[in-house]
Amino acid sequence: MSDQAAIVATKSKTTFRQECAVSAVISATPERIWRLLTDVGDMVRWNSTLASMEGTIELGGTVKMGVPEAPGRVFAVRVTKYTPEREMVWTQGNRVMFLGVRTYRLTPNSNDTTTFQMTEVFSGLMLPMAAGRLPDFKPIFERYAADLKSEAEAT
Numbered sequence: 651m652s653d654q655a656a657i658v659a660t661k662s663k664t665t666f667r668q669e670c671a672v673s674a675v676i677s678a679t680p681e682r683i684w685r686l687l688t689d690v691g692d693m694v695r696w697n698s699t700l701a702s703m704e705g706t707i708e709l710g711g712t713v714k715m716g717v718p719e720a721p722g723r724v725f726a727v728r729v730t731k732y733t734p735e736r737e738m739v740w741t742q743g744n745r746v747m748f749l750g751v752r753t754y755r756l757t758p759n760s761n762d763t764t765t766f767q768m769t770e771v772f773s774g775l776m777l778p779m780a781a782g783r784l785p786d787f788k789p790i791f792e793r794y795a796a797d798l799k800s801e802a803e804a805t
Contacts, residue, residue, distance in 0.1 A: 657799070659791040666777050670787035671769040674795040678802035680735040680756040680764045686801055687738070687754060696801040699794045708732060713740065719785045727752070748774040766798060 659672040676683060686696070688707040694700045701721070705713035709732040714724050727750075731739035735756060742750040755767040768791060772784065 657792050657795045659788040659795075661788050663781075666773055666775070668772045668777060668781060668784070669769065670791055671767065672791035672795045673765060673767040674799050675759070675763050676766055676799045676802050677763050679762075680758050683756055683764055683766060683798065683802050684735045686798060697794065697797050699790050699797070707738070717790075719790065743774065746774060748772070748776040748780060766795060768794065 657672065657674045659670055661668070661670040663669075686693070690703050690705055690707055690713065693703050699717060700715055701718050702716035702724075703713065704715075705711060705726075707713055707729055709729055711729045712726055713729065714726045716722075716724050725742065727740040727742045729738060730741040731737060731753075737753065737755045739754075740752045750770065750772050752768065752770040755765075757765040757767070759765060770787060770791075772780075
């Protein structure tokens with residue numbers, strides 16, 4: 651089994667909560683991976699899940715992105731947690747009606763690898779109405795993790 655095949659996303663869904671998560675063991679330092687995750691100007695080059703990206707990835711910063719699954723739409727998220735080389739959280743919406751929270755985590759391993767984890771949770775009263783318009787995040791997350799792994803491990 652190849653390293654890319656080992657990247658498998660999971661998803662779960664209830665009426666008012668939907669979650670998708672992916673993890674990958676990457677042969678690179680947290681510092682290298684963090685640089686890739688926070689370089690807005692270069693992310694579209696290596697990340698096939700993005701069509702466009704602009705903004706500032708820092709605590710309180712706003713990032714606007716376009717994705718191939720929704721041509722012509724721009725999604726704006728706010729960086730609500732930012733712990734360099736460890737964790738960051740992007741938030742969109744509001745807690746009651748519709749909230750999207752994406753969490754990125756990097757965990758160094760003893761064998762000079764890093765475990766990358768990305769989880770997105772959608773929740774709120776509007777989720778039952780919006781759920782049918784959301785894409786299947788499982789293959790998107792798997793592609794994202796594979797792209798990140800490939801770029802981080804490139805020499």
